[in-house]
Structures are given as structure tokens and as C-alpha cells.
Amino acid sequence: MSADSRAEQPKAERPQRSLAGNVLFAGAAVVVLATTLLGAFAAAALLLSPLSAVVPEDGEHAVAVGCMGLGGITGLVLPLILFGMVRGDQDTPRLSAGAAARKILALLVFAGYLLAVAVVVAQLGHLLPRDITTTVAVFAVGFGWMPLALVPWEKLGLGNVLPAPRKTSRTASSTTSR
Secondary structure (H helix, E strand, O other): OOHHHHHHOOOOOOOOOOHHHHHHHHHHHHHHHHHHHHHHHHHHHHHHOHHHHOOOHHHHHHHHHHHHHHHHHHHHHHHHHHHHHHOOOOOOOOOOHHHHHHHHHHHHHHHHHHHHHHHHHHHHHHOOOHHHHHHHHHHHHHOOOHHHHOOOHHHHOOOOOOOOOOOOHHHHHHHHOO
């Protein structure tokens, strides 16, 4: 195939974004940022609770990082699950209340797991300075989902926690032309 034949082909038009789509995206971004901020406040509340006896002073930032992570992931996935309950088509049917409840429970277990990882990393505050403990916490919480990626979720009935990607007409036409 030469470069000339590419120039002769008509260029595909990019779909225009709708105002409703932009408003939904902005609303979702606000929800994620708000829950992340609420996660930080939850960390402050946890550090003022009996958990403060478990976390050393140099490990407090690690708990804050974990709470922001669990707030962010909850704020990102929970609206997707709820959106899946009201929106559906032939390819991706609506979620039933039972399936949504299982997915929300899995999300809460994952959030608890992130908090547990943060508390374990906070124990490094006994040995390391605060800045290094915070840096380790960012990586531990950020990559804390990797062991959970190895669990066979399909066998537990939680195979599609996130809604499946929708097929577009552009991808459907490119697969039929081959």
C-alpha cells in the first residue's frame, strides 16, 4: 500500500460531542473528585478514632493516601454500577438489583482492602521517616489492586464489575469490512 492510496481515501468524520455528554462527564469528574476529598476527610476522622493508636505518627500520611484511594475508586465505580442499572440495550442488558448489590459489595471489599494496605504500610512509620513512608504508601496503594487481579472473579459471579464497553458503528463497520 503506498502513501498515495491513503491520500485518496476519504477521511472519517469525528463524531461531535454533545452538550449532554459534556455535562455528564463534568458531573462524573466532580463526583470522583468529591469522593476523593471525602476520602481524605475520612482519613482524618480515622486518625482521630481508635485507629490512631495503631498508626504511628510518621505513618499518618499513608492512611490518608489509602483513604483518598478508596474514596476515588468508590467515586469512580459506584456511579458506573448505578448507571448500569438504568441503562441497557441488546448488547449490554441492565443490571439487576442483585447483580448490582454483589458488585457494590465487591467494591466495598476492595475499598476495605486498600485501607488495610494503607494501615500496613503506615507501620513503616516506626522504621522510616514520614516522607519515605508516604512515598511507599503511594506505590503500595496505587498498585494494591494487582493481587486482586489474579482472583478468578468470574467463578465468584463478579466477572463484569465494570459495565462492558459499548460497540460503536465505527468498530462494527471496520470488523465487517475485513
